[in-house]
Amino acid sequence: MPEPAVADPATGLLPEPARDELRLEHVLSALSDPLRLSIVQAYLRDAGGEERACGWFKIDRPKSTRTHHWKVLRESGVVRQRQVGLERRNTVREADLDARFPGLLDLVRAWRPAD
Amino acid sequence: MPEPAVADPATGLLPEPARDELRLEHVLSALSDPLRLSIVQAYLRDAGGEERACGWFKIDRPKSTRTHHWKVLRESGVVRQRQVGLERRNTVREADLDARFPGLLDLVRAWRPAD
DNA sequence: CCGCTAGTACGAGTTGCATCGTACTACGGT
DNA sequence: ACCGTAGTACGATGCAACTCGTACTAGCGG
Numbered sequence: 001m002p003e004p005a006v007a008d009p010a011t012g013l014l015p016e017p018a019r020d021e022l023r024l025e026h027v028l029s030a031l032s033d034p035l036r037l038s039i040v041q042a043y044l045r046d047a048g049g050e051e052r053a054c055g056w057f058k059i060d061r062p063k064s065t066r067t068h069h070w071k072v073l074r075e076s077g078v079v080r081q082r083q084v085g086l087e088r089r090n091t092v093r094e095a096d097l098d099a100r101f102p103g104l105l106d107l108v109r110a111w112r113p114a115d
Numbered sequence: 116m117p118e119p120a121v122a123d124p125a126t127g128l129l130p131e132p133a134r135d136e137l138r139l140e141h142v143l144s145a146l147s148d149p150l151r152l153s154i155v156q157a158y159l160r161d162a163g164g165e166e167r168a169c170g171w172f173k174i175d176r177p178k179s180t181r182t183h184h185w186k187v188l189r190e191s192g193v194v195r196q197r198q199v200g201l202e203r204r205n206t207v208r209e210a211d212l213d214a215r216f217p218g219l220l221d222l223v224r225a226w227r228p229a230d
Numbered sequence: 231c232c233g234c235t236a237g238t239a240c241g242a243g244t245t246g247c248a249t250c251g252t253a254c255t256a257c258g259g260t
Numbered sequence: 261a262c263c264g265t266a267g268t269a270c271g272a273t274g275c276a277a278c279t280c281g282t283a284c285t286a287g288c289g290g
Contacts, residue, residue: 024226025149032144033278055236062280067238069278086236086287103218111139148248170266177250182268184248201257201266 007083014074014081014088019096022077027101030076035059036069037111040078043092044109051082051089122198129189129196129203134211137192142216145191150174151184152226155193158207159224166197166204 007014017023031037039057047056054070070090073079077096081088097105122129132138146152154172162171169185185205188194192211196203212220 023229024222025147025152025229028143029147032140032147034140035278037140053236063237064239064281065279068280071238072277088237101222104222107139107216107219114138114140150248168266178267179251179269180249183250186268187247203267 012083014083016074016080016093017077019100022096022100024101026076027078027097027104030072030078031104031108033069033072034113036073036078037108038113039069040073040092040108041111043079043090044094044105047091049091051084051091053087053089055087127198129198131189131195131208132192134215137211137215139216141191142193142212142219145187145193146219146223148184148187149228150176151188151193152223153228154184155188155207155223156226158194158205159209159220162206164206164209166199166206168202168204170202 031040039059042057043052054066057066059066070079070081070088073090074081077093079090080093081090083089092105094105146155154174157172158167169181172181174181185194185196185203188205189196192208194205195208196205198204207220209220
């Protein structure tokens with residue numbers, strides 16, 4: 001059922017799990033990848049709560065790889081994606097994650113990459 | 116280098132990452148498996164801080180599968196394993212995890228399995 | 231209308247992980 | 261000495277995930 005992943009015509013929101021559908025194991029799995037961890041951290045630290053398109057995060061990978069990681073983040077419920085014209089604008093679902101998994105995002109904020 | 120994984124002759128401790136070597140991404144990866152999540156939760160809830168052998172956790176899987184999961188938990192730093200005669204006694208490394216990733220174990224305690 | 235741009239979709243290659251069977255080792259008891 | 265027990269080690273299988281190239285689509289500007 002998660003086929004072409006079409007945005008809601010009214011809000012532009014792409015399909016995502018509701019707050020009470022969030023699964024800790026899925027969120028942890030999404031965050032267990034260092035690249036995605038750095039993406040989420042960048043949103044938390046540098047986006048100032050504003051929506052940022054995928055291209056805002058600087059990363060030396062082909063576009064298809066980027067699409068993949070943002071999709072994993074959205075389907076696990078970590079980020080929300082809203083289609084606006086050409087771009088998909090992203091935000092971390094801080095309220096939902098804080099409600100369901102308090103403290104988790106603080107760990108992401110404090111994370112330091114290995115290298 | 117992580118070969119037969121021999122226990123320290125003095126303490127019985129099996130090799131594990133030091134507190135400052137713990138990596139958030141590895142810990143999250145270890146905890147992103149529902150089976151391991153339920154294992155860690157059982158230790159936190161029902162072990163009363165005591166050491167428990169692998170066989171203490173009731174699970175309908177062959178022994179080799181069990182060994183695998185406890186190894187993942189140890190190598191990521193979530194549990195400590197101490198060889199005592201025949202058994203390997205396990206504890207969750209609460210102090211280390213609370214120091215490095217405060218709040219994380221609370222999420223595990225509060226977790227509810229999907230089914 | 232043409233081209234640029236942001237991004238998706240699809241498919242392939244590769245790697246890693248979960249699962250499990252089998253064989254094995256080491257300790258403890260009788 | 262024998263056997264049961266607790267667990268590891270190894271190897272195979274199957275599946276899911278990461279990576280990426282290529283082709284494609286939808287807006288927007290001129």
